[in-house]
Amino acid sequence: MPLKVEPILPKFGAECSGLDLTKPLSADELKQVTDAMDTYGVTVWRNTGLTDEQHVEFSRNFGYLERVPLREGAKYRLSCRELFDASNLNLDGQITQDKAAIEYRKGDRLWHTDSAYMEKRTSYSMLLAHAVPPPGVGGETWFADTRSAYHDLSPEMKALIEDKVGLNSLWWSRKQAGADIDEAEIDARPKARHPLVHVHKGSGRKSLFIAAHTMDIEGMDKAEGRALLQQLIAHATQPQYVFNVKWNVGDLVIWDNLCTMHRGGEYDYTAYRRDMRRTTVREGTEPHTMDTGDDPFTELFAATPRTVDINAARDAGR
Template sequence: MALKCEPILPNFGAVCSGLDLTRELDADEVKQITDAMDKYGVTVWRDTGMSDEDHVNFSRNFGYLERVPKRPEGQRTRLPYRELFDASNLNLEGEITTDPAAIEYRKGDRLWHTDSAFLEKRTSYSILLAHITPPAGAGGETWFADARTAYEDLPQETKNLIEDKVGVNSLWWSRKKAGAEVSEEEVYERPVAKHPLVHTHAGSGRKSLFIAAHTMDVEGMDKAEGRKLIEDLIAHTTQDKYTFKWQWQPGDMVIWDNLCTMHKGGEYDYNAYKRDMRRTTVREGTEPHLMETGDDPYTALFSKSPKSVDINSARDAGR
């Protein structure tokens, strides 16, 4: 079958149709999707009819899937596959969570960010499927920003400044920025990941910014100057001309390439509406047949959670 793409912005985002994503795709169909992703950065798929199993199987077409932290043997989890990251506001019983740590952790999702920038091995695709969404007009959309066109439009002086700069990224920094009670000392005591602020996007050959809420410092720059630069670059990239939002309906799926985009969750009444969103994340540079790598970065990362955003304890509280 032939993939159809309707652009959202001239060079960024497209609503796609024409493929049945619930069945096994052939190599040509997978290439059609990756070509669309290289061109548009974000593809939107309406009313997919996908189950959790379909979601995971589809995602494996694009590389190794990261997995959520291991749970002790016999302990319940809400979702059936470790490859599914729970981006909802629900507890294990499927009800709206009231656990403070879980609520604090999720606030960081509503800052402009790139998934897993706080890990040494970056995420390429994030694949988010909506199961339950707030009603129309109640918020809960997701915003996307075009980091390639934004880079291309920077003044040459700024391009020269950031060409060889490296950003220092921390999960706990973004949670602190979102209001969690995490001290700067606690942030620096925990793992960080370093990535260039500018890189060449492999699929398109275009240069792109790689920077957002997880980026707390710029190596070799004064701390205050580096943070001002980070904020300026985020503000530049998230101007209206580079962004669009998607208002979800159940069954919708969005794929975005973290290596050429930023995104953030939209505001909604967290206590009034269920929002059940499930995400797979594809590791950069892995081949589809490499399903097991033997490493487990999320288990190690979350074992060092500050108490105010201790996501492991928050999950336990929902049992």
């Protein structure tokens, strides 16, 4: 059965059906998926029936999957290191009451791109819903179209940002969300350099690459650069570039971090279980790559400020 694609906005986002993602896909079917992603940036797949293992196997079709950081003696809720835990649950599967864990997750409510704080960028993210809040109480996910947003910038703004490089830090976005981290400490931590504008390979369209992780613009005064970043984010998140996904159990959403931003919607974090599990594909890697020999997330989080360390917070609560 061929892929059925129903656009959400004229150039951004699409509901997709017609393929069984629990089974191996043919080369033609995979091309249909990547063509839809190149065109729309975000695809929504309802009631997929995917298990954790099938989620990981499907994701391998698009490249190497990053792995959650290892910590000596740490316990993890999910069985696969390729699955990032984007839930509000503790190790026992109950709603966490740990204040540090709750504080850390507030950064997810800011407009961001996954792993922009890493030197090796993420292309696709694939988020699967296992438990969601009831209808009408929030917990949706919002997406913004950074290709159309770039296209609509003035010629003067395009010229200003054409060769600019952003400095990206995970701890900066957590600070913006309210975490108590001194800026001097953030400056001492690793930061990733990425151009503010790049050509999206799959479509050939130029796109902004900005978000809450982008702390400064290289070579610009801090205040001036941060004001420019806020201006660009505000521009890219205007209503004409944005839609949201309301989740049901079994839904999978795939988004391309190289031409989108996203953020989590508000909901009562302490009242409703929200079990979301994400795979992330490293940009430029081959399908079904099992191991690249490196482990950049473990390396980065080995130097994590303890005030915002989600894994340490969970371990401490055991």
